[in-house]
Amino acid sequence: MTYAWLIPALPAASFIILLFLGKRFGKWSHFVSVGAILSAFAISSFILYQVIGGRGSEVLIPWLSIGELDLNVGILIDRLTAVMLMVVTSVASLVQIYSVGYMKEDRRYHWYFACLSLFTAAMLMLVLSANYVQMYASWELVGLCSYLLIGFWFEKKAAADAAKKAFVTTRIGDVGFLLGLVVLYYAVGNLDVGSVLAARLAPAVATAASLLLFLGAMGKSAQFPLHVWLPDAMEGPTPVSALIHAATMVAAGVYLVARSYPIFAASGVAMDVVAGIGAVTALMAATIALVQRDIKRILAYSTISQLGLMMIGLGVGAYSAAVFHLTTHAFFKALLFLGAGSVIHSAHTQDIFEMGGLAKKMKGTAFTFAVGGLALAGFPGLSGFWSKEGILTAAFVKGAYPVFAAALLTSLLTAFYVGRLYFVVFTGSMRKNMQAKVHESPLAMVAPLAVLAFPAGLVGLIGSPLFGNAFQGFLRLGESGEHVNLMVMGLSIAVALAGLGFAWIKYSTGLLPSGLIKTSNPFFLLLKNKYYLDEIYTRGLVAPVVGGSRALFSFDSGVVDGAVNGTAWLTSKAGDLVRRAQRGQIQDYGLVMVLGIIVLIFWMLTFARL
Amino acid sequence: MSGPELVVFSLLGLAGVGSAVAVVSGKDLFRSTLFFGSFLLSVAGLYFTLEASFVGIMQIFVYVGGVVVMILFGIMLTQQEGARLNASLERRLTVAGPVALLAGILIAAIMTTSFKTVREVPGVDIATLGKLFTNDYVLPFEIVSVLLLAALVGAVVVAKEREK
Amino acid sequence: MGLEYYLALSAIFFGIGLYGALTRRNAVAVLLSIEIMLNGATLNLVSFSRFTPAKSTGQVFTLFIMAVAAAEVAVGLALVFALYRAAKTVDVDEIDMLRG
Numbered sequence: 001m002t003y004a005w006l007i008p009a010l011p012a013a014s015f016i017i018l019l020f021l022g023k024r025f026g027k028w029s030h031f032v033s034v035g036a037i038l039s040a041f042a043i044s045s046f047i048l049y050q051v052i053g054g055r056g057s058e059v060l061i062p063w064l065s066i067g068e069l070d071l072n073v074g075i076l077i078d079r080l081t082a083v084m085l086m087v088v089t090s091v092a093s094l095v096q097i098y099s100v101g102y103m104k105e106d107r108r109y110h111w112y113f114a115c116l117s118l119f120t121a122a123m124l125m126l127v128l129s130a131n132y133v134q135m136y137a138s139w140e141l142v143g144l145c146s147y148l149l150i151g152f153w154f155e156k157k158a159a160a161d162a163a164k165k166a167f168v169t170t171r172i173g174d175v176g177f178l179l180g181l182v183v184l185y186y187a188v189g190n191l192d193v194g195s196v197l198a199a200r201l202a203p204a205v206a207t208a209a210s211l212l213l214f215l216g217a218m219g220k221s222a223q224f225p226l227h228v229w230l231p232d233a234m235e236g237p238t239p240v241s242a243l244i245h246a247a248t249m250v251a252a253g254v255y256l257v258a259r260s261y262p263i264f265a266a267s268g269v270a271m272d273v274v275a276g277i278g279a280v281t282a283l284m285a286a287t288i289a290l291v292q293r294d295i296k297r298i299l300a301y302s303t304i305s306q307l308g309l310m311m312i313g314l315g316v317g318a319y320s321a322a323v324f325h326l327t328t329h330a331f332f333k334a335l336l337f338l339g340a341g342s343v344i345h346s347a348h349t350q351d352i353f354e355m356g357g358l359a360k361k362m363k364g365t366a367f368t369f370a371v372g373g374l375a376l377a378g379f380p381g382l383s384g385f386w387s388k389e390g391i392l393t394a395a396f397v398k399g400a401y402p403v404f405a406a407a408l409l410t411s412l413l414t415a416f417y418v419g420r421l422y423f424v425v426f427t428g429s430m431r432k433n434m435q436a437k438v439h440e441s442p443l444a445m446v447a448p449l450a451v452l453a454f455p456a457g458l459v460g461l462i463g464s465p466l467f468g469n470a471f472q473g474f475l476r477l478g479e480s481g482e483h484v485n486l487m488v489m490g491l492s493i494a495v496a497l498a499g500l501g502f503a504w505i506k507y508s509t510g511l512l513p514s515g516l517i518k519t520s521n522p523f524f525l526l527l528k529n530k531y532y533l534d535e536i537y538t539r540g541l542v543a544p545v546v547g548g549s550r551a552l553f554s555f556d557s558g559v560v561d562g563a564v565n566g567t568a569w570l571t572s573k574a575g576d577l578v579r580r581a582q583r584g585q586i587q588d589y590g591l592v593m594v595l596g597i598i599v600l601i602f603w604m605l606t607f608a609r610l
Numbered sequence: 611m612s613g614p615e616l617v618v619f620s621l622l623g624l625a626g627v628g629s630a631v632a633v634v635s636g637k638d639l640f641r642s643t644l645f646f647g648s649f650l651l652s653v654a655g656l657y658f659t660l661e662a663s664f665v666g667i668m669q670i671f672v673y674v675g676g677v678v679v680m681i682l683f684g685i686m687l688t689q690q691e692g693a694r695l696n697a698s699l700e701r702r703l704t705v706a707g708p709v710a711l712l713a714g715i716l717i718a719a720i721m722t723t724s725f726k727t728v729r730e731v732p733g734v735d736i737a738t739l740g741k742l743f744t745n746d747y748v749l750p751f752e753i754v755s756v757l758l759l760a761a762l763v764g765a766v767v768v769a770k771e772r773e774k
Numbered sequence: 775m776g777l778e779y780y781l782a783l784s785a786i787f788f789g790i791g792l793y794g795a796l797t798r799r800n801a802v803a804v805l806l807s808i809e810i811m812l813n814g815a816t817l818n819l820v821s822f823s824r825f826t827p828a829k830s831t832g833q834v835f836t837l838f839i840m841a842v843a844a845a846e847v848a849v850g851l852a853l854v855f856a857l858y859r860a861a862k863t864v865d866v867d868e869i870d871m872l873r874g
Contacts, residue, residue: 594712630810631790642803662820669840672840673840696797696798709792709796721778739837765849769851769856
C-alpha cells in the first residue's frame, strides 16, 4: 500500500501538466487527464482488494512543527476509504470520458480537464487524509475546484453568481469545520485522525466538536439551511454537476460525518441534530423537486433530498447503511445527471415541459435514464431500494418515528417526481420544433451511460439481504447487524410503486385533468419559490450587510474623502492665488532677489552684530 | 596710494565704468560686446596695478581672446533685425533704484570699514602660483579641468540639433 | 591704503552688471552683464590678495573663476542657441517657460 499516494498524485500531476502545457495539447488534453484517473482507478481497485483481504494502513509523516503544534500528513486506508476511493475514481473516470464528448466544442477544453483533474486529486486526498488539517486543506481545495467549475462559463452572469454563492455559502460551513478542529485539538492534543477517533471525549466536548464538524458537512453536503447553493450550482457544465454536485463532493460532508462517526456517536444530542436536519432537508428538498421545471434543478433538489436521507441514516446510527446509500446514490445520480446532460445536449433546453417523447429518438439515453430513475425511486430490486431500505429500517428499529415518517414520505415524493421527470421528458408526444434537432448523443457520451447503468442498477445487490448484507458487514462499525423488517420493506415498496404509479397516471395517461392543482395555489407557490429561502436570505442577511456597508461607504466617501478632498481643494486654491506672482520672467525673480538682499542687509546691519 | 598710482587707477576705473555702462545700456548688441572687450581690458589693467600680472594676462587671453570672440559668433548666429535690446524705461528705473541702493550700501559699508591688513605685500610671481596649483589646490585644479571638459561636451549636446 | 577704492570700484562694476542682467532683453546681453558682475567679484579677490598677507590665494581663486566663467559662457551660449532654435527668439521677455 506504499503506492497509495499515487492515487491523488496522478490526477494532481495531470493538473500541473495541463496547467502548463494544456494549450499545446489542445483537443488531446483529455488523454492526460483520463489516463491519470484510469490509473488511479486501477490502483484503487487493487487497494480495495487488499482491504477486503483484511489489510489497512496508516502512514504518517511529520509535516510542520510550530511551537508545540506538530502537524502530520499521511495516508489512512481503511474500509471506508477503500469504498470512497472506488466511488470517486470510478465515477470520475466515467464523467471524464463522458466530458470528452460533452465539452468537445468548448474553447477552454484543456482548462476544463485541468480543473477536473485538480478536483479529483483534492477529493482523493480528502478521503485518504490521515490528519484533519490535511483533510481540511483538501476540503477547501475541493471547494475551490467547485467554484472554478460552477463558474466555468463565467461569461454567463448566472454562472459567475452561482459560483460565488456556492463558495460563500459553503464557507459558512467551513468556519464551523475549522472551529470543530480547534475544539478537537484542545481536547485531544493532536489532529491525527486515528488518535482523535480513539480518544475518549467528554460528552460536552464531543457534542461541541461534532456539531461544529456537522456545520461543515451541512455546507458541503447542502443540508438545510445551507443548501441554497446547490441548485444554483447547476449553472456549471452538466458533467461537473454529475461528478461534483451529485456524486462526490457533496458526499464529502457525509464522508466527514462518517469518518468522524465515533465522535458523533459519543453525543446523543449531535446524533439527534444530524437526524433532524437530515429529515428536514430530505422532506423540504423533495417537495421543492415536485414543482421544478428545470431538469437539472429537479435532480439537484433530489440530490439534496438524498443527502438528507444519508444524514438521517448517520443520525439514527445506521453508519454502514448511510455509506451504502452514499455509494449507490453516487452511481445512479451520476447516471441521471449524465443522462440529463445527454438530453440537454440534444434538446438544447433544460425545461422538461418543452421536451417530450424523447425516448423514440434517444433510446440509449432513455433506457439508462430509466434505470437510474428507478434506482433513485427505490424500485424493488434496484440499488436505491436496498440502500434506502437500510436507512428506513434503522430509523424504524431505533424508534425515531418522526424521522422515519419523514424518510418514508420523502421516498413517496421521490418516486413521484422521478416518475414525473421521466414521463414528461421521454414519453408522450414530441414538440414539433424538437423533431428535427433531437438526436442520440455521441458514443463517448452514451458509452459511459451504459457502463454506469450497471453499478447504478446493481451495486445495491452487494448490500442486499440476498447477499447477506455483505457491504454493511464490510463497513460495520459497532452497530448491530441489520435484520430485514418485512413491514418496513413492504411500506417502502408500496410508496415507491404508489409514487411512480401516480406520476404515470398524471403525466402519461392524461386520465387526470391538467388543471387539478391551480398555479395560484399558495402551497404550489411556496414550493415553486423554494420556500422563499433565497428571498429570506436576501432580505434578512444580505440586505443588512449591504445596507451597513453602504452606510460605512457613504461615511467614507462623504466625511473621510471629503476631508481629504477638502484639503486638496484648499491647497489648489491657495496655489492659484500664489501662482499669479509667478510670471515666469526670470528677471522679475532677479529683481525680487535684489530687494530681498537689501532687506537682509538692513536687517543684519540693524539687528545682528557683525 | 601715491599720486601716479591714483591717476592710473582713476583712468582705468573710469574706462571700466564707462565701458560697463555702455555694455548694459547700448542699443546695438555688437557694439555692446566690443565695449565689453574694453571693459575686460580695463579690468586687466587694474590687475596689473595690483601686481597680479599673470591674472591680468590670463584675463586678456581667456576673456578678451576667447569669451568675447565666442560671444561675437553667438550674436552673429542669433541676431535678429529690429530686436529691442532694452526693457521699457519704467522697468529700467524700477531696477535702477534698488540696484543703486544696493551698490550704495556696499560702498558705504566698504568705506566705513577699517580693514585690519592694510600693509602692502609684494606681488606674487608665476612660479608661486604654479606651485600652489600643483600642491595646495591640485584637487580644485583637476576638478576644474573636468568641469571644462563637461562644459565642452554639454555645450555641444545642448546646442546640437536634435535628431528626430 | 587703496583697498577701499578697489573694493568700491568692484562694487560699482557689480551694480552695473546687476542692472544689465535685470534690464537687458537679449539673452546674450544678459550673459555679458553677468560677466561684468563676475569681473567685479574677481577684482575684489585680486585686491584682497594684493593688500593682505594671505597673498596669492585670491589670485588662484580668480584664475579658477576665469576657467569656470569660460565654461559658463560656453554652456550659456549653447543654451542661447538651443533657445533660439526652440523659440525662434532670444528675447527673454517672450520666454516664460518657467511659468507653470
